[in-house]
Amino acid sequence: MTVEVVMPKLGMAMKEGTVSIWNKGVGDPVRRGEPIASVSSEKIEIDVESPAEGTLLKITVPEGEGVPPGTVICYIGALGEEVAAGLTLEEVQKPEVENQSPANEKTEPFTPVKPADRVKISPVARKIAEAANLDIEKIHGTGPGGRITKEDVQEAIMNSHTPQAERKKETNETPVRPQEETQQIPVSGIRKVIAVRMFDSLQKTAQLTINMKADVTVLIALQTQTAETVQNRYDNKLTVTDFIARAVVLSLQRHGQMNSAYSEDKIHLFKHVHLGMAVALEKGLVVPVIRDAEQSTLIDLSRSIKTLAQKARQGQLSNEDMHGSTFTISNLGAYGVEHFTPVLNPPETGILGVGAVNDTPTYIGEKLERRSILPLSLTFDHRVLDGAPAAAFLQTVKQYLEEPITMLL
Incomplete structure (x- = not known):
């Protein structure tokens, strides 16, 4: 029987939780009590443990998305078991066989497809790595369980070799200064709360x-x-x-x-x-x-x-x-x-x-x-x-x- 895993309520005042990272992908086997994802509220981040043994059949909340407590974030069940219809949240990883067939056609059995990326990496670190065109599978993670942190990605960027720009030819024309590329780090979670509270503190006191x-x-x-x-x-x-x-x-x-x-x-x-x-x-x-x-x-x-x-x-x-x-x-x-x-x-x-x-x-x-x-x-x-x-x-x-x-x- 399919088991629903929901966003936990991390406190009486919690209105929304965010999935920081998925430790498992669709089709992966999971053991009871095994951490399958990390979720966070404004100031807390915890691991969500699997309530049952089986296979991760469906992920309904992608990394970085916030949902109210009690929202189903994934389903766990037996390999090949169908997940109940009527879901409205977008799936992160859709198996190829989940494309619906006409009612008069035979539906293919569920075959989990392994996602391409199984690397444990924080959402911020992933965005920085993507912006720098780094292969995250070649980055050594120093976080818990080998998780790649923002600092790991920044160190990889510093250690990477980039070709030097060609020397400009001497001309009478004034060289045009190219626009400098920047890293864009989204502010969310604890950092966002601190930013808002500290700004308000200085503005209102x-x-x-x-x-x-x-x-x-x-x-x-x-x-x-x-x-x-x-x-x-x-x-x-x-x-x-x-x-x-x-x-x-x-x-x-x-x-x-x-x-x-x-x-x-x-x-x-x-x-x-x-x-x-x-x-x-x-x-x-x-x-x-x-x-x-x-x-x-x-x-x-x-x-x-x-x-x-x-x-x-x-x-x-x-x-x-x-x-x-x-x-x-x-x-x-x-x-x-x-x-x-x-x-x-x-x-x-x-x-x-x-x-x-x-x-x-x-x-x-x-x-x-x-x-x-x-x-x-x-x-x-x-x-x-x-x-x-x-x-x-x-x-x-x-x-x-x-x-x-x-x-x-």
């Missing part, structure tokens, strides 16, 4: 960024001193990011105006702190949320940060995991960045940018010492609060980081 530096020498020493105890007792490792998150949560409780949102000419102050932690992925930035963070201990925060980051990298975040934040932290320290200007995550009032810790000669009184300095960049909505209260909030974060023992009491 009054953003101002202030910078400050915190001396985290004592904090790093405390982290080192407690590492063995934390590992043995909690099976965990505290990072500087964990301490920063704790400092931010405590500071937001003391400066409630920063834990707010501006909407419909009103400032909405939140009772609880729902902390967003930005995570960079290959396809873009996601911000999973730690809810009721003020109720979490330092160890609890550390575990939540690691768990959500792992889920983000494995594509297991739900829409609910990424909605409802009241303040966000974005850490670019791992990339060697110092101060930067983070962009607000609407409708939040503030976002803290964290840079890389650098050892710097610093005067402590009359004595020059080597200290670990952490750059902080706070972007806030000037419609909600002015520079002085924003600076007071950042000063409180700095105090917690410079006196880390206060975060444990």
